[in-house]
Amino acid sequence: MSGPSGDKLIYVDMTDQSVSVKDFPDEWKLLGGRALSAKILLAECDPSCDPLGPDNVLVMAPGVLSGTAAPTSGRISIGGKSPLTGGIKEANTGGQPGQHLMKLNVRGIVVKGQPADANARFALEVTADDAKIVAADDHKGKWNYALCMDLHEQYPKTSSFITCGPAGEMRLTGASVATTDQDNRYPARHAARGGLGAVMGSKGLKYVMVDPGKSGVRQPADRKPFGELCKTYTKDYLDGPQMFKTGTSSVVPVANMLHTFPYKNRVEGQSPDAQTLDGARIVESFETRGGEMHNCMTGCIVKCSNVVHDAQGEYKTSALEFETLTLLGANCAVASWEDVADMDRLCDEVGLDTIETGAAIAILMDAGQLEWGDAAAMKKLIAEIPEGTDRGKAIGNGAVATGKFTGHHRVPTGKGQAIPAWDPRPLKATGVSYCTSPMGADHTAGLIVNPGLQPDQFAWESQKVQIVNAVCDSSGFCQFLQPNLDNIRGFYGALYGEEVTREQIHDQGWQCLEDEWEFNRQAGFTAADDRLADCLMQDAIGAEGMKQVFDVPAEIIQAVYKRMPAQDDLFEAKASG
Amino acid sequence: MPKVIIPPPYRGPTQGTGEVEVEGTTVLECLEAVDHKYPGFLAQILDGDGAVHRYVKLFQNGDVLDAGAALRTVLEPRDELEVLAAIAGG
Numbered sequence: 001m002s003g004p005s006g007d008k009l010i011y012v013d014m015t016d017q018s019v020s021v022k023d024f025p026d027e028w029k030l031l032g033g034r035a036l037s038a039k040i041l042l043a044e045c046d047p048s049c050d051p052l053g054p055d056n057v058l059v060m061a062p063g064v065l066s067g068t069a070a071p072t073s074g075r076i077s078i079g080g081k082s083p084l085t086g087g088i089k090e091a092n093t094g095g096q097p098g099q100h101l102m103k104l105n106v107r108g109i110v111v112k113g114q115p116a117d118a119n120a121r122f123a124l125e126v127t128a129d130d131a132k133i134v135a136a137d138d139h140k141g142k143w144n145y146a147l148c149m150d151l152h153e154q155y156p157k158t159s160s161f162i163t164c165g166p167a168g169e170m171r172l173t174g175a176s177v178a179t180t181d182q183d184n185r186y187p188a189r190h191a192a193r194g195g196l197g198a199v200m201g202s203k204g205l206k207y208v209m210v211d212p213g214k215s216g217v218r219q220p221a222d223r224k225p226f227g228e229l230c231k232t233y234t235k236d237y238l239d240g241p242q243m244f245k246t247g248t249s250s251v252v253p254v255a256n257m258l259h260t261f262p263y264k265n266r267v268e269g270q271s272p273d274a275q276t277l278d279g280a281r282i283v284e285s286f287e288t289r290g291g292e293m294h295n296c297m298t299g300c301i302v303k304c305s306n307v308v309h310d311a312q313g314e315y316k317t318s319a320l321e322f323e324t325l326t327l328l329g330a331n332c333a334v335a336s337w338e339d340v341a342d343m344d345r346l347c348d349e350v351g352l353d354t355i356e357t358g359a360a361i362a363i364l365m366d367a368g369q370l371e372w373g374d375a376a377a378m379k380k381l382i383a384e385i386p387e388g389t390d391r392g393k394a395i396g397n398g399a400v401a402t403g404k405f406t407g408h409h410r411v412p413t414g415k416g417q418a419i420p421a422w423d424p425r426p427l428k429a430t431g432v433s434y435c436t437s438p439m440g441a442d443h444t445a446g447l448i449v450n451p452g453l454q455p456d457q458f459a460w461e462s463q464k465v466q467i468v469n470a471v472c473d474s475s476g477f478c479q480f481l482q483p484n485l486d487n488i489r490g491f492y493g494a495l496y497g498e499e500v501t502r503e504q505i506h507d508q509g510w511q512c513l514e515d516e517w518e519f520n521r522q523a524g525f526t527a528a529d530d531r532l533a534d535c536l537m538q539d540a541i542g543a544e545g546m547k548q549v550f551d552v553p554a555e556i557i558q559a560v561y562k563r564m565p566a567q568d569d570l571f572e573a574k575a576s577g
Numbered sequence: 578m579p580k581v582i583i584p585p586p587y588r589g590p591t592q593g594t595g596e597v598e599v600e601g602t603t604v605l606e607c608l609e610a611v612d613h614k615y616p617g618f619l620a621q622i623l624d625g626d627g628a629v630h631r632y633v634k635l636f637q638n639g640d641v642l643d644a645g646a647a648l649r650t651v652l653e654p655r656d657e658l659e660v661l662a663a664i665a666g667g
């Protein structure tokens with residue numbers, strides 16, 4: 001075999017805090033990130049297990065290209081059985097740990113078991129020489145930023161971190177896993193969806209420290225063609241429109257126009273506050289307050305992350321994304337992006353998914369237990385979550401838990417997970433993805449922003465984007481780089497010095513989905529679960545005279561599960577999430 | 578006739594149609610011709626003052642058009658006018 005060699009998997013048993021290192025199977029060399037996580041979980045995790053019990057398995061897996069010179073390729077997948085959906089879950093994030101682990105030839109960390117003492121905290125330290133569990137009781141309960149400030153003092157400057165905030169320690173099912181970014185090493189990047197922070201917390205694992213030391217980038221089979229590919233791809237990207245150079249938050253006006261900028265717990269698809277929540281306001285603030293667009297990981301050419309400063313010019317948060325502005329902003333009738341920035345920082349501190357948290361608070365408001373648009377009360381509420389109040393725990397456990405807490409009927413979810421900003425009523429093909437994706441209602445698994453699609457196109461468009469995104473999320477590439485399957489197989493081929501065919505890359509994406517669907521079948525999911533909440537099928541949104549509900553017939557939804565023949569558009573479709 | 582290429586987010590009014598050949602000699606005339614065939618299309622591209630929305634980018638044969646002068650740009654019969662929109666979650 002040519003290309004990177006000496007790869008390994010780190011196995012951690014939290015029951016006795018032991019660590020072992022295994023060789024990474026050669027036949028898995030093109031498995032990374034999401035696909036690797038799915039392969040390990042299907043083989044080594046009982047799908048019927050309690051997601052917060054000792055039998056769940058937490059996987060941390062960088063992409064195949066992470067640690068190489070390929071642009072924007074350092075994403076890391078966090079996987080496990082989701083305590084929110086009850087099915088398999090993968091959430092990926094940027095920052096530095098993915099790059100650092102791969103520079104150490106670590107293709108994945110597999111965490112099993114659970115300490116006998118639920119109050120004990122541990123950390124995993126990974127360096128070029130060793131991987132070991134150490135006590136971390138001193139860091140128990142720390143908010144993410146304070147934790148990372150202390151860790152920066154404790155460890156070499158070359159290190160990066162994967163951390164669990166207090167919400168994860170409390171096993172709240174809306175909890176995220178944080179990673180540190182490259183500039184200031186803040187814990188501002190989050191594998192947010194599905195409550196995987198609670199799985200990390202249930203294992204008593206407060207953080208993972210990765211120090212690559214002086215390890216260099218991973219070397220391809222043949223440096224020249226790989227280098228040429230990196231150079232050409234980068235040039236083409238930078239010569240192109242660079243649609244994300246002002247961040248995802250700049251999508252607000254388009255989403256509002258398309259009636260997919262939900263307002264007041266999704267009873268409307270447009271917000272009267274789109275102007276003040278538009279990410280353009282954030283970019284405008286750079287001139288007077290400082291802040292900038294930056295790259296969250298080394299080697300990123302997209303630079304979609306906005307660094308947001310407050311009125312005094314001090315760092316507030318990064319990145320303030322479209323989804324956060326929608327769920328914690330418009331959906332709760334909050335009009336100010338600055339208020340949303342405060343809440344984004346709070347969620348990053350506590351370790352919470354901003355989508356799930358925003359959706360949960362909107363349900364609380366819709367139930368009459370909080371005033372619409374009361375940002376001050378929202379901030380207080382998020383800050384009280386670590387205190388363990390009943391209301392705080394309901395919000396921290398997400399939309400369904402808050403629906404039960406309030407007794408409210410309107411709970412916009414799919415498979416137990418809050419619907420993201422992209423609404424399945426105007427975007428019905430995206431709704432088909434929410435119904436069929438092994439990830440549940442997760443836009444990163446299969447976003448299709450095409451309101452003109454006809455029903456007979458929904459199944460193929462959904463299957464296509466689910467395959468493309470599964471491959472992208474296994475490669476380490478960021479979806480915002482928008483690679484297609486031909487791009488990804490080109491990089492794989494140059495990395496290992498052997499051609500990867502269209503058929504192989506199609507197979508890989510499909511197999512990832514099959515592994516995940518099989519896990520969910522064994523967890524008890526059936527076709528009856530492939531539906532969205534009643535409110536999305538009953539409450540119409542859209543322009544006057546053109547209001548829509550989600551009404552895609554079951555036979556179209558179920559058609560996604562049957563592999564369709566590949567056409568050229570499969571290989572040319574860009575990742576989209 | 579110039580061809581107008583419409584990105585997926587703006588295909589609601591066109592009922593999924595992604596390419597339209599239209600009569601027109603300027604960018605504005607071509608966009609108006611699309612709107613004539615598919616009412617509601619132009620409102621997605623232009624703001625209330627008739628200027629191109631900040632978040633819309635127009636390309637002539639692959640070259641980005643300056644936002645201020647884009648609508649007056651002359652198109653040749655074999656030109657392609659592509660509309661682009663940034664769409665992502667995050």
